[in-house]
Amino acid sequence: MLHTLQxxxxxxxxxxxxxxxxxxxxxxxxxxxxxxxAPFPAPGQQLLVEQSLLVFDLETSGLNxxxxxxxxxxxxxxxxxxxxxxxxxxxxxxxxxxxxxxSQLFHxxxxxxxxxxxxxxxxxxxxxEHGQGAIWLAWQGxxxxxxxxxxxxxxxxxxPAQLPKVLDLALIAPALFPEHKRHGDLGHWLERxxxxxxxxxxxxxxAMATAELTLVCLHRAMARGLRTWGELASLATQERQxxxxxEQALRHGF
Numbered sequence: 001m002l003h004t005l006q007x008x009x010x011x012x013x014x015x016x017x018x019x020x021x022x023x024x025x026x027x028x029x030x031x032x033x034x035x036x037x038a039p040f041p042a043p044g045q046q047l048l049v050e051q052s053l054l055v056f057d058l059e060t061s062g063l064n065x066x067x068x069x070x071x072x073x074x075x076x077x078x079x080x081x082x083x084x085x086x087x088x089x090x091x092x093x094x095x096x097x098x099x100x101x102x103s104q105l106f107h108x109x110x111x112x113x114x115x116x117x118x119x120x121x122x123x124x125x126x127x128x129e130h131g132q133g134a135i136w137l138a139w140q141g142x143x144x145x146x147x148x149x150x151x152x153x154x155x156x157x158x159x160p161a162q163l164p165k166v167l168d169l170a171l172i173a174p175a176l177f178p179e180h181k182r183h184g185d186l187g188h189w190l191e192r193x194x195x196x197x198x199x200x201x202x203x204x205x206x207a208m209a210t211a212e213l214t215l216v217c218l219h220r221a222m223a224r225g226l227r228t229w230g231e232l233a234s235l236a237t238q239e240r241q242x243x244x245x246x247e248q249a250l251r252h253g254f
Contacts, residue, residue: 033125034156040164043135043229048218051229053078054131054164055214056089057206058144059109061097065143069097070120070151071109073127074204076211077134081218083211089130090204092117121155128152131164135229139186139210141168167229169214171236176220189213 041051056075062068075089092109094117099109117123138144145166152158173189174181180192186209190196195212221232 027121030121030125030156033129034158037128037162038132039162040131041133041135042165043167043233046135046229047227048222048229048232049081052134053211053214054134054136055207055211056127056131056136056138056144057203057210058138058147059203060147062100063143065146065150068147069093069095070124070147071095071097071114072117072203073123074202074207075127075130076204076207077130078211078214081215083208083215087130088204088207089127091123091126093120093123094118095120120151124151124155128163134164135167136164137167137169137210137214139169139206139213141166141170167233168236168240169210169217171239172221172232173213173217175235175239176217176224186210186213 054075054077056073058070059072060068060070070093072092073089077084077087079087092113095114097114099111099114118126148166149160149163152163170184170186177193180189186206190209190213193213193216195209195216221235226232226235
């Protein structure tokens with residue numbers, strides 16, 4: 001299902017579109033902040049119980065990978081298996097982009113909200129600075145990574161090599177909890193595992209819910225003998241490959 005959705009989204013892509021109107025080239029101050037960014041760690045031998053995480057969520061104008069843009073972002077750090085409530089990030093991006101009615105039903109943002117938001121250059125740079133030294137993780141992380149990379153290229157002139165790789169909790173969770181594998185939506189996973197999120201599709205609230213689900217998954221991973229983020233990343237890769245094989249078999253009628 002994941003890769004079917006990915007193919008559908010990519011088939012809906014039209015032509016490359018420019019960044020939203022009003023975005024300016026990075027200022028000298030922003031260039032200086034960019035120069036101070038350290039390389040982001042990739043999952044490897046870091047211990048699950050020690051490595052800091054940045055769990056984040058993006059609300060976008062839609063699901064088209066080329067046409068749509070980030071409207072807001074929320075993030076929270078997890079340090080030592082503790083959610084750091086004092087280390088949250090939340091920004092609405094001041095972008096001049098058309099809002100579709102069906103998308104607004106999910107993110108709830110209006111044109112007035114965007115007009116009062118932050119300069120997208122500084123909002124995105126704030127997020128990157130907030131996630132320094134952390135491994136990044138999101139629900140349906142493949143989508144958020146794509147939108148993050150596109151925004152960083154448009155607004156800050158950055159390329160993927162300068163940006164964090166995003167682990168996908170939507171692959172990790174079913175690999176660790178195969179009994180709940182058929183529940184693909186974040187809301188269903190929260191319900192099944194006894195977690196609450198009354199403000200779904202609000203960036204910071206979704207980041208918080210994802211962080212709570214992440215902790216549940218980390219405890220299950222350690223109970224299964226996993227110790228490092230490299231091992232957990234490999235588990236996610238195995239889950240993705242298994243889905244690809246299953247979908248290929250279904251396409252060929254096996």
